[in-house]
Amino acid sequence: MSAYIVKRFLLMILTLIGMSIIIFVLLRLMPGNIADIMFDSAGFVDPEEKANIERELGLDQPIPVQYYEWIRGLIVWDLGFSYVSEMPVVDELQPRIPITAKLAALSLFFSVLFGLPLGVISAVRQNSAMDYILRCISLSGLSLPSFWLALLILMAFVQYAGTIPIYTDPPDNLWDELLLYSIPAAAVGFRSSALIMRLTRSSMLEVMRQDYIRTARSKGATDNSVNYHHALKNAVLPVTTIIGIEAAFLIGGLIITETVFNIPGVAHFLVEAILMRDYPIVQNLVMLIALVTVLINFLVDMLYAVLDPRIKYAD
């Protein structure tokens, strides 16, 4: 097991190095740079002034030198300054990361909270009215674009409650925070919960046809015991993989949700930074996302062994 962990750890580092190169090169392949964009708000481009800005920001250096400077900075935790705000990258990212992390965690929580039990119910009541209703709901969850759903929610609030659940000021306490994030989290979690529900259902149906389930029933085990103790425990394994992947994919859904609900998290900030070609923000943030994704995958792999005793990682 320990050899496996070391091997995975080394693979993680290699993945991150590869990611850093890809991010760095892709960003520079995009047309235009921050100097072009700065001049956009001035309504013209002055080649001399543009060259001065590029020199000031080190963009006139050869690409390998720029890459080396970035990696050197990463190692000593000097992430540089945002080109746009001229503030340290750390100061820009630090307050935003917890916001997105909370939103993502809450979304994931809603996804699992609704997706897993409803998937089980749908499976154990296969072909019943309840199953059809749940399948319809899950299908709509997969089909409705989250930005559309988010806007509908906002319009409904304005129309019927005379208020709008968007972020304008930081919440005063935990309860306010929970209230503020729960609606966007539900909007973005709807899709994931639908996916989890459908996967749980199909996985449960497969498991429930297994011999050991029949054996459990013949031994007189109750429905609840069969469904939740014997079947679900085995059916949940592929669902765990999906939850891990969804956690990484959530960032995509959050971009839209943060924009529509005006939540100042990193997802929306990342898109803005890409549009502004704010390299220091984008590079460091994407690296952070890559790190989190790699770590989640690692944790999911470790969780397999915990959930299924048959799985052993060879040394």
Add this chain to the structure above:
Amino acid sequence: MGYLTRAAALGLGVAMLAGYAGTALAQKDGGVLKFYHRGTPPSGSIHEEATNSTVSPYMGVFNNLVMYRQDVAKNSLDTIVPDLAESWSWNGDGTELTFKLRQGVEWHDGKPFTSADVKCTWELVLGKSKAKLRKNPRKAWYKNLEEITTNGDHEATFHLKRRQPAFIALLASGYSPVYPCHVPPKKMRTNPIGTGPFKFVSLKQNEHVKFTKNDNYWKEGKPHLDGHEWTIIKSRATRVLAFIAGEFDMTFNVDVTVPLLKDVRSQAPHAVCELVTTNVSYNLIVNQDNPPFDNADIRKAMVFAIDRQAFIDILADGEAVAGGAMMPPPSGVWGMPPEVLEKVAGYGPDIEANRAEGRKIMEGLGYGPDKPLEVKVSTRNIAVYRDAAVILIDHLKHIHIAAELDTVETSNWHAKVARKDYMVGLNLTGSGVDDPDSNFYENYSCGSQRNYTGYCKEEMEALFEKQSMMTDQEERRKLVWEIDKKLQEDAARPMIMHSKGANCWQPYVKGFVTHVNSLYNNWRLEDVWLDK
């Protein structure tokens, strides 16, 4: 003056005084005015930007030497009033403009304001100072400014190369604040210091910009507000819904489009909304350096294809207005009136006849229904640009031009235009000041960085100079119409329409007047108060 006239005048005077006193007495101090903002301002340095994203929130941080009256909707030379200057005077030949400056004014950091700051500011803009602006979009405005001299701490003189009576109009714009000498340009971008009614507090990207009252403001009793805050909301749907829900006191500067205004009026009938001309025009930039548009005839033919009323009806529900380079009356001071405008080639009311003229030119050049001229119409990938470009493409078909839409990521637009990497571009141009000097020198004069097409004619330069030097404003207006007509017929930057946009506010917001011929000059906010 007859008795009745005198009595009426006296009555009017008493009524005005009573009205003024009533208003003055009713004004309440306190409260924070809450706006939404459409996006993070690129910086807090007004001299480095050419966008209302910066001017609207930051104008209250600063003072100008002179400014346009905030309570009069239409800017003109007659509405310019003193600000940091107590008075101004011209020398005999109109080449020296001297300002007597107020005493006892302090910057937000407590340092005294002096004539050295005035000198520093315009030397910075002229590029003559040691400190440099990163970007300098209004350099062209001050083409005629030779130098600034000071006489003691409270007098500054602008020396012009030649007479320019409207020079003061440029200084009155929201784009012309006085900067402190002792604060470097970098700090002005991130943490601006001014003498204005509001102090900058903080800017958080994608979140907010906040300003607080300057308790030491030199204008007694002002500002009335404790501050103003701008919450940044990128999604237009969200921010308009938030205004409707009462989350904000006011919308962003003309952010409410004509179609959206209908929604606001129906869903928030209590809101006060003013739909105004913005002095932002839709126009075409045509690459005259490369074929096929290096041929003046093709450019002229293109002008004949445009049905301006169709643009106005489709894009602005009939609310926008047609005009030339200068914004048309009644909102504009210098634009051609309809009877003059319709005599300009391509502006005639008979669209079919115009297009027949265009087709004739194109057929003379060998193009026809079976052999159309293939071009690309480039524009920013934003709805307001894209929609107009699509209509243009349809219009061009009528004169044997088969155009294809080329959408450009907005952040790359100016870089593409600067490289002249386009054939026809659909563009929007905002004018900071409704005066020919700013518009002609910025957009049509040889060598100006904002003259995207590089239009440059000696004859026109001479006319620009001539109108600029005229003191009789009525005579000047006639010459300006003549220049404008020539610009349109030269297809220097063919005009499509002058747009309109609305500001909306909750009924308890008082003392704000939307200006009808510039977006950029009425955001000092020192007279605004909340009747709560």
